[in-house]
Structures are given as structure tokens and as C-alpha cells.
Amino acid sequence: MNQRIPVTELASDFKGRAREALADSQLRSNFRTAMDSLMRKRADAFSDEDEREGLRELGNHIRARSLSNLPDLLEQLETKLTANGIKVHWAETVEEANEIVHGLIEAHDGRQVVKGKSMVSEEMEMNDYLADRDIECLESDMGEYIVQLDNEKPSHIIMPAIHKNARQVSALFNEKLGEHVSEDVDELIQTGRRILRRKFLEADVGVSGVNFAIAETGTLLLVENEGNGRMSTTSPPVHIAVTGIEKVVSNLRDVVPLVSLLTRSALGQPITTYVNLISGPRKPDELDGPEEVHLVLLDNGRTGAFADAQMRQTLNCIRCGACMNHCPVYTRVGGHTYGEVYPGPIGKIVTPHMVGLDKVPDHPSASSLCGACGEVCPVKIPIPELLQRLRQENVQAPDHEPAAVRGAGSKYSRKERMMWRAWVMLNTRPAFYKLFLWAATRFRALAPKKAGPWTENHSAPVPAARSLHDLARDHLKNSPIRGEKS
Amino acid sequence: MSARNNILTKLRTSLAGTTPRPDEFDESLVTGPWRYPPEQRIARLRELMEAVHTEVHQTTEGDWPELVAELLVKREITNLLYAPATPHGKQLARAWKDEADRPALRVYDRPIEEWKAQLFNEVQASVTGTIGGIAATGSLVLWPDRHEPRLMSLAPPVHIALLKASGIHDNWYDMMTDQNWAAGLPTNALLVSGPSKTADIEQVLAYGAHGPKELIVLILEDV
Amino acid sequence: MSELFYDAAPNATRVAPARETERRYPDKPAEVSLFGTCVVDLFFPEAGLDAIRLLEQQGIRVHFPQQQSCCGQPAWTSGYREEARAVALAQLDLLDDGRPVVVPSGSCAGMFRHHYLELFAEEPENLRRAEDLAGRTFELTEFLLKVCKVQLVDRGEKHKIALHTSCTARREMNTHLHARELLAQLDNVERIDHDHESECCGFGGTFSVRMPDISGAMVLDKTTALRQSGAAEAISADCGCLMNINGALEKQQQAFRGRHLASFLWERCGGEQ
Numbered sequence: 001m002n003q004r005i006p007v008t009e010l011a012s013d014f015k016g017r018a019r020e021a022l023a024d025s026q027l028r029s030n031f032r033t034a035m036d037s038l039m040r041k042r043a044d045a046f047s048d049e050d051e052r053e054g055l056r057e058l059g060n061h062i063r064a065r066s067l068s069n070l071p072d073l074l075e076q077l078e079t080k081l082t083a084n085g086i087k088v089h090w091a092e093t094v095e096e097a098n099e100i101v102h103g104l105i106e107a108h109d110g111r112q113v114v115k116g117k118s119m120v121s122e123e124m125e126m127n128d129y130l131a132d133r134d135i136e137c138l139e140s141d142m143g144e145y146i147v148q149l150d151n152e153k154p155s156h157i158i159m160p161a162i163h164k165n166a167r168q169v170s171a172l173f174n175e176k177l178g179e180h181v182s183e184d185v186d187e188l189i190q191t192g193r194r195i196l197r198r199k200f201l202e203a204d205v206g207v208s209g210v211n212f213a214i215a216e217t218g219t220l221l222l223v224e225n226e227g228n229g230r231m232s233t234t235s236p237p238v239h240i241a242v243t244g245i246e247k248v249v250s251n252l253r254d255v256v257p258l259v260s261l262l263t264r265s266a267l268g269q270p271i272t273t274y275v276n277l278i279s280g281p282r283k284p285d286e287l288d289g290p291e292e293v294h295l296v297l298l299d300n301g302r303t304g305a306f307a308d309a310q311m312r313q314t315l316n317c318i319r320c321g322a323c324m325n326h327c328p329v330y331t332r333v334g335g336h337t338y339g340e341v342y343p344g345p346i347g348k349i350v351t352p353h354m355v356g357l358d359k360v361p362d363h364p365s366a367s368s369l370c371g372a373c374g375e376v377c378p379v380k381i382p383i384p385e386l387l388q389r390l391r392q393e394n395v396q397a398p399d400h401e402p403a404a405v406r407g408a409g410s411k412y413s414r415k416e417r418m419m420w421r422a423w424v425m426l427n428t429r430p431a432f433y434k435l436f437l438w439a440a441t442r443f444r445a446l447a448p449k450k451a452g453p454w455t456e457n458h459s460a461p462v463p464a465a466r467s468l469h470d471l472a473r474d475h476l477k478n479s480p481i482r483g484e485k486s
Numbered sequence: 487m488s489a490r491n492n493i494l495t496k497l498r499t500s501l502a503g504t505t506p507r508p509d510e511f512d513e514s515l516v517t518g519p520w521r522y523p524p525e526q527r528i529a530r531l532r533e534l535m536e537a538v539h540t541e542v543h544q545t546t547e548g549d550w551p552e553l554v555a556e557l558l559v560k561r562e563i564t565n566l567l568y569a570p571a572t573p574h575g576k577q578l579a580r581a582w583k584d585e586a587d588r589p590a591l592r593v594y595d596r597p598i599e600e601w602k603a604q605l606f607n608e609v610q611a612s613v614t615g616t617i618g619g620i621a622a623t624g625s626l627v628l629w630p631d632r633h634e635p636r637l638m639s640l641a642p643p644v645h646i647a648l649l650k651a652s653g654i655h656d657n658w659y660d661m662m663t664d665q666n667w668a669a670g671l672p673t674n675a676l677l678v679s680g681p682s683k684t685a686d687i688e689q690v691l692a693y694g695a696h697g698p699k700e701l702i703v704l705i706l707e708d709v
Numbered sequence: 710m711s712e713l714f715y716d717a718a719p720n721a722t723r724v725a726p727a728r729e730t731e732r733r734y735p736d737k738p739a740e741v742s743l744f745g746t747c748v749v750d751l752f753f754p755e756a757g758l759d760a761i762r763l764l765e766q767q768g769i770r771v772h773f774p775q776q777q778s779c780c781g782q783p784a785w786t787s788g789y790r791e792e793a794r795a796v797a798l799a800q801l802d803l804l805d806d807g808r809p810v811v812v813p814s815g816s817c818a819g820m821f822r823h824h825y826l827e828l829f830a831e832e833p834e835n836l837r838r839a840e841d842l843a844g845r846t847f848e849l850t851e852f853l854l855k856v857c858k859v860q861l862v863d864r865g866e867k868h869k870i871a872l873h874t875s876c877t878a879r880r881e882m883n884t885h886l887h888a889r890e891l892l893a894q895l896d897n898v899e900r901i902d903h904d905h906e907s908e909c910c911g912f913g914g915t916f917s918v919r920m921p922d923i924s925g926a927m928v929l930d931k932t933t934a935l936r937q938s939g940a941a942e943a944i945s946a947d948c949g950c951l952m953n954i955n956g957a958l959e960k961q962q963q964a965f966r967g968r969h970l971a972s973f974l975w976e977r978c979g980g981e982q
């Protein structure tokens with residue numbers, strides 16, 4: 001039984017990592033238990049189906065409306081934030097974003113940074129970037145802190161350390177912190193609190209993500225339970241928020257349904273402990289809060305997704321994690337198997353735009369298209385439809401006209417294409433098809449005992465003695481209610 | 487500026503020929519299911535806040551300082567951060583004046599840089615006002631200002647919040663429209679719905695993650 | 710793609726299609742076509758025949774167009790859109806006579822009901838025909854319950870079953886409660902819930918061969934849950950799931966099996982009613 005799975009030791013491809021994860025019974029039970037509980041909590045939080053569906057429609061409407069006006073909203077947001085005293089920066093790539101953040105920290109001679117939970121900063125691999133430049137960037141969300149301590153990446157976008165149990169965390173604390181902590185969760189958390197408190201006190205810069213950026217008022221909204229988000233955005237003298245360009249909404253009132261959808265879908269909570277609306281740096285007469293607030297708006301492939309009306313829907317995402325909680329594949333293989341920042345169904349549809357489909361060629365196929373993700377998504381992203389689309393992009397010939405996704409055609413295979421052409425022949429020419437049925441049923445005893453990967457989990461399929469075509473023809477000939485004899 | 491231009495140009499190109507979607511915000515979806523008869527608002531708020539380990543007391547405009555003293559003494563707390571210039575701060579100070587054995591009162595009268603370590607390490611409890619509450623989600627609304635700065639409700643392990651019963655709104659939407667938040671927000675507006683907590687280890691709830699371990703709400707009913 | 714559901718301009722920002730209102734059902738027709746599906750054709754022909762018998766029992770004349778083959782789903786879910794379209798077009802031509810089409814499988818019915826509209830989205834004439842086909846396609850349990858309004862008379866012994874509902878029936882076709890209701894009409898049959906009932910069995914068409922490890926883990930959990938439910942057998946209205954579940958059970962050398970709902974119903978309620 002594996003104690004932990006550090007990133008570096010993972011297999012290099014999706015299937016290999018999946019195999020390793022499936023073989024790790026501790027990991028599987030950690031995930032199964034956690035996902036079951038998250039699913040139950042969400043269901044309880046949305047007990048009224050009509051209310052839920054109405055709210056999801058509103059959520060979808062708000063996100064679609066914002067995206068339909070995205071460039072203007074971003075400009076409005078910038079104007080408002082600037083008027084409020086928040087400085088706005090734009091970055092096309094993660095390198096640019098890192099340079100901006102690093103520049104801001106340098107300008108204040110910063111050496112210690114505390115960070116609230118931010119998936120965009122994970123996209124940027126900000127911790128490593130800053131560490132290489134002798135700046136300590138410490139995660140302050142408990143889950144992120146645990147993961148960082150173990151040199152891992154988050155395995156879930158809401159619950160970064162969900163792959164570990166208390167025993168594993170306690171072993172980690174003992175090993176890395178030299179603290180003798182029991183497996184009692186309270187004790188573990190209090191240890192984290194003590195260590196991170198000191199960091200909040202000392203930090204030169206606080207970094208955070210953003211859940212929603214409100215154009216109307218020039219406000220950054222953050223939700224959280226722990227208080228580390230408030231700490232990171234309040235205690236250090238400089239606050240740098242990083243976020244994707246899609247996070248903007250038009251009006252303040254738009255966040256009412258979105259926050260409700262987010263917290264209920266993610267954790268089954270009617271609301272998180274804190275909803276933090278930041279509309280500026282410290283005013284002259286105020287006694288705390290950062291003197292400077294910056295917002296870095298990151299593209300990192302989002303404009304690419306935006307260019308395609310179907311894939312644009314991926315930008316509706318409010319990062320609630322419900323799709324992964326309900327995904328039977330994610331539940332079994334866990335977040336690290338995906339090998340990228342965003343795991344699970346949402347990861348499969350946003351990652352190709354960030355890193356190129358050729359870097360994650362197996363992602364679109366790693367789904368039974370069961371539809372559980374699309375069913376729960378609070379902003380109604382048609383995830384299965386988008387996976388389907390990515391599968392199409394994935395098998396395009398390389399010379400296919402401008403690809404909608406970077407790295408498309410990574411699964412193109414002439415052989416497979418030929419096979420499907422043959423399949424078309426079989427299924428569009430009744431004579432061929434019947435001949436096939438005849439042969440398959442007549443020679444059923446010759447059916448191969450091994451049928452590729454299928455027989456890894458199944459016995460070999462043996463065709464019936466007579467096909468339905470045959471049986472139906474004979475039956476309908478003699479039927480009291482006479483059928484067609486074609 | 488080129489990243490900015492590139493991003494905006496790409497977005498505009500992708501939207502060429504389309505018009506923004508009209509605003510079809512249906513407010514009944516965020517208000518309808520979340521309306522309560524006035525007499526049930528307190529009960530609803532209590533129920534939700536208590537479910538996440540908030541201690542809630544119903545008291546009166548006159549009595550609450552005594553209750554604060556009692557709650558602090560019970561916890562063996564020796565100091566309390568308060569805002570002397572606010573009406574409730576003045577009231578608290580009056581109640582404290584002739585009582586020698588009450589926790590020492592401390593004030594947030596300097597920029598944080600001058601006493602951050604003390605605030606983080608020494609202050610044991612704070613008492614602040616709120617600008618109202620939300621029954622639908624069991625939330626307090628705080629708009630920190632120079633008298634009650636942002637860290638006052640965050641750094642001390644115990645936070646006592648005063649909530650006027652008449653300030654409890656049915657839902658967030660009603661509150662923000664009634665008070666016209668869109669016209670201007672403070673540096674920091676907060677919804678607080680319980681003590682700080684985390685479920686990051688095995689989904690086991692633990693309170694007192696980074697913020698207050700205890701949140702005590704005093705609902706003042708006669709105002 | 711399916712602009713039908715969305716704003717007309719090709720680059721307009723999409724909103725989710727409106728929530729499906731409850732489907733309105735026609736009166737019981739005199740004739741229907743049965744679309745057997747390729748899996749039933751070759752591996753579960755008896756289930757197809759039992760579906761025909763159940764329909765005939767309702768006084769409906771059943772046609773089985775002999776030119777039928779596959780709905781096109783394997784290519785569609787594998788990303789081979791053109792190939793799926795070619796096969797879909799053949800079925801569209803074949804089923805163009807206006808007769809209601811009954812399909813003993815949720816996922817193939819879902820192809821007709823939803824994905825043909827996407828496949829032919831840019832071909833107005835074929836799209837019109839696809840819409841027409843979608844409007845008169847019914848999954849078998851849906852058809853029996855909502856169109857025929859069957860009243861089943863159970864002639865069998867006391868029996869316990871577990872019901873596995875395909876994901877398509879559940880999430881794409883909204884027919885997941887129909888099989889339950891049909892089974893509830895059987896006096897001597899007790900339906901037992903199994904663990905993680907709403908979870909996918911791991912089939913997913915080509916998923917099961919592209920990702921055998923993950924698919925295998927899923928079907929192992931599903932078969933275990935079905936076996937441990939206390940039921941004597943599993944019932945499903947989708948032969949894709951059944952092929953997966955039964956193939957896995959056989960490999961595991963378990964005696965427990967799944968059976969198509971049509972066969973189960975015919976066994977218990979067959980004959981004159």
C-alpha cells in the first residue's frame with residue numbers, strides 16, 4: 001500500500017498513472033469515501049429540484065451573458081478597479097504573469113509570500129517560479145499547505161489534499177515539520193494554524209485568486225471557509241490577485257446566484273464561512289488592509305477556447321469541482337492521474353486549450369460519457385458534448401483546416417480511419433451487413449477467445465446462433481399481426 | 487500594454503458579428519425561495535449559524551454588555567478588543583467602568599504595522615458591530631471601517647458580533663438592493679457565516695483554521 | 710454544431726438549451742418499426758424478439774425493416790463524425806416512413822433523439838428528417854408505459870431483482886423511471902436497490918476497450934454491487950450495459966447474470982392478456 005504518491009514518481013502517461021492509482025487501494029478508498037460524502041452534501045443542499053434547476057439556468061445565463069460581452073466587461077472592470085485604486089495587469093502567458101508577480105514582489109523587496117488558494121497560480125506554477133528566485137511562497141489553505149509540504153500538486157480543485165488520510169498527514173507533519181502530532185484532525189489543523197499564523201504575521205506580500213470579478217463596482221470576490229483568504233488579502237502590505245480573464249461578471253447582483261451555486265455545488269454549504277468582497281487598497285484613514293492591491297488577468301489559452309463558440313462554454317466554469325465529485329472515472333483514478341493542474345471532467349475540457357491537445361491526448365477518451373458531470377454542473381456546461389467534440393478534434397487528419405484546439409489530430413491514425421471506413425461500408429450496405437451477420441452467427445464457435453483489451457475484463461463475446469434479423473423475419477412471417485416481409 | 491491589446495483584440499475578433507446577450511436576470515429565483523415571515527427570520531438565522539458551531543444569544547440593547555462580560559469570564563479571557571468611538575463601544579465602556587474584575591479593554595487605534603504581533607499574539611477576543619444579517623444563508627454582514635478595521639474580526643480567536651434583529655434581511659439580494667450596494671462598496675465588505683473552519687483533511691470538520699475559533703452572535707431584539 | 714439549440718449566429722455565445730419539458734405522448738399507434746440495434750442483433754436477439762412480442766401483445770403490428778444495421782453511435786462517440794453521419798443517413802433513409810420507431814436500448818434511442826440533430830445540423834433537409842425521426846422515436850420502456858399505457862399481469866413466482874439503468878436512459882432520455890414503473894406493476898417482483906445505483910457500469914462503448922483498466926474497475930464495482938444486493942438477477946433495458954455486465958460476470962466466474970427487461974417482462978407476462 002502506497003503511503004503517498006509524489007508527482008515525480010508517477011508514470012509518464014495517463015494510462016500508466018491510472019493503472020498505478022487503481023492498484024492503490026488506500027488511494028481509492030480515500031477518494032471513494034470523500035466523493036460519496038461530497039455528492040451527498042450537494043444533494044442535500046439542493047433538495048428542491050425546481051429551485052436548483054432554475055438557479056442553474058440563471059447561472060448559465062449570467063455566465064453566457066458575461067462572455068458574450070467579455071472584452072467590454074474587461075475594460076469596464078479595469079476602469080472601475082483603477083478608479084478604486086486597484087492596479088490591473090494583463091498577461092497572455094504564464095511566463096508573463098509570473099514576471100509581473102515577481103516584479104511586484106521585487107519592487108517591495110519581498111522575500112516571503114503567503115498565498116490563499118488559487119488555481120490560476122497553480123497554472124502559473126508560481127511557487128516554483130518564485131522559489132527559483134529566492135522568494136518563499138507558502139500556501140496557506142490547509143489542503144494546499146499539506147500538498148506543498150509533500151512536494152505534490154493538488155488532486156482536487158476544492159479539496160487539494162483529499163487523496164491523503166489523517167494518518168498520512170500526521171506522518172507528513174512528523175517527517176517534514178519535526179512536529180509530533182497525532183492523527184487527530186483537530187490537532188493537525190491546530191498545528192497548521194500555529195505555523196501559518198506566524199507566516200501571516202511576517203509575510204511581505206499576499207497572493208490570492210478571485211472567484212468573481214465584478215465590473216459594475218470594481219470588486220474582487222473571494223469565497224472560503226478557513227480565513228486564510230482574508231488573512232492573505234488583509235495582513236500583508238501588498239495584495240496581488242491573479243485570475244483568468246473569464247472570471248468577470250457584469251453586475252454585483254450576478255454574484256448572488258453564482259455564489260449560491262458555487263458553495264452548494266462544491267461543498268453542500270448554503271454559503272461559505274467567508275464571502276470577501278474587496279474593492280480597493282487601504283484608504284488614508286483606515287488602519288489595516290494592504291497599501292497596494294494588484295490584479296493580474298491571465299489568458300493562458302482562454303482566448304483560444306473563446307474563439308470557438310462551442311468550446312467557449314468551457315469558460316462558464318466557476319471551479320466548483322462538482323463534476324469531479326460525481327465522475328466515476330475521477331473517483332477511481334484520483335486527481336494526480338490527469339497529470340495537469342485541473343483534473344476530472346473540467347480538466348479534460350479546459351486543459352487542451354492551455355497546454356495543447358497533443359500533451360493530453362488520452363484525456364478526451366477517458367470518459368464513458370455517462371453524463372454525470374453535465375448533470376450537476378451549476379452553470380450547465382455540456383461537458384459530455386465538449387468531450388465528444390474534443391474526440392473529433394483528436395482524430396482529425398493533421399492537414400485538416402485550421403484546428404479549433406491547439407495540438408488537434410494527436411490521435412490521428414490512418415489505420416483506425418480505414419477501419420471506420422470499413423465499418424461504414426458494413427453498416428450502409430444491407431447486403432454486406434447481412435452477410436456479416438450470417439458469418440458471425442454461423443461461425444460463432446470460431447469467435448476469438450481473446451478480443452483485445454475487451455477480454456481483460458470480460459469473457460470473449462460469442463454471437464448468438466441466429467441474429468435478430470433472422471428471428472424477426474421468421475417470427476413476423478407467422479405472426480398473428482402480420483409484419484413486413486422485406 | 488500589448489498583452490492587453492492582444493487579449494482584447496482576440497476576444498473581439500471571436501465575437502465579430504454578434505451582439506451581447508440581453509440581461510434576463512430573474513430575481514425571483516434568488517428571492518422567492520428565500521423569503522420568511524418576520525417572526526421566523528431570527529429562528530432561520532440561528533438555525534443555520536448554530537449548525538456551523540456559532541454561539542447565538544438573543545438579548546437586548548440594554549443587557550448585551552453584561553452578557554459579553556459573562557461570556558468572557560466563563561472563557562477566562564483576559565482582554566477584549568473594542569471600538570471606543572462607536573455607540574456600542576461607548577456603551578461597553580460604560581458597563582466596564584466600575585467593574586474592576588472584567589477583561590482589560592484594548593483598542594485598535596494605530597495602523598496595523600505598529601502592533602501586528604500584539605494583535606496576532608495577545609488579543610484574545612474582539613467585539614464588533616455588523617451592518618445586518620441574512621436569514622437565508624445564516625450570515626452576518628460586516629463593513630469594516632477605521633473604527634473596526636478588517637483584522638479586528640479575523641485575528642482574535644474569539645469574535646463577538648452584535649446584530650440588531652431589525653437588521654436581519656431575508657436574503658442577500660434583498661439586502662444589497664435595499665441598501666443599494668451597487669452604488670458603492672467599502673474597501674472590504676464581508677459575509678461571515680460562522681467561525682473559521684476547514685474540512686481539508688478527510689473531510690473532517692475542524693474549527694479555528696485561520697480565523698476565529700469561536701464566533702458569538704448577540705442578537706439585540708428591542709431595536 | 711447543433712445551432713438548433715443555440716443562438717443562430719455561428720459565433721454567438723451559447724446558452725444551455727431550455728429545460729426539457731415533459732414529453733407529450735401520442736395515442737397508441739397501430740404499427741411501429743422496431744430498431745433492434747446492432748448489439749441486440751448479434752448478441753441479444755431474444756431480447757429483440759421479446760420486445761416484438763410485448764408490442765404485439767398490445768395489439769401493435771411490428772415491422773422490422775431488414776435493411777437496418779447500426780445507429781452510428783460507435784463512430785460518433787469515437788470522434789468519427791463523417792463515418793457516423795454516413796451510417797446515420799442510411800438509417801434515416803430507412804426509417805423515413807413516418808411510423809413510430811421503438812428501440813430496446815436507451816443509448817441508441819438517444820442517438821436518434823439527440824445526436825442525429827447534431828450530425829445533420831448543417832444540412833437543412835436531413836435535419837428536418839432527423840427532427841421528424843427524433844419526434845417519433847421511443848425507447849421501449851417509455852413506449853410501453855407512456856404510449857401503450859400497459860397494465861402488466863404478473864404470472865411469475867416471487868422474485869427479487871436489481872435494476873441497472875443505463876446512463877443514457879437516465880441523463881439523456883429521461884426514461885430512467887419508466888423501467889421502475891413497469892417493474893412496480895409486477896406483483897411478485899421486488900426491486901432491490903444496489904450500492905451506487907446511479908453510477909455508470911463502465912461500458913461507454915469504445916471507452917471499455919480504450920481504457921480497459923478504468924472501465925474494468927467500474928464494471929467490477931457495478932457487478933459486485935449487483936451481486937451483493939440480494940437480488941436473484943439484474944435487469945436492464947440496455948444491451949450495451951448488459952454485454953459489459955454479463956461479460957464481466959462470466960470472466961469473474963460468477964453465476965449471477967443480467968437480463969434484458971423485455972425478456973424478463975415477456976417471461977412473466979407473456980401470452981394473451
Ligand code: SF4
Pocket residue numbers: 265316317318319320321322323324345346373376377378379380381
Ligand atoms: S465544469 Fe461545472 S461542475 Fe465542473 S468545476 Fe466547472 S462549474 Fe463546476
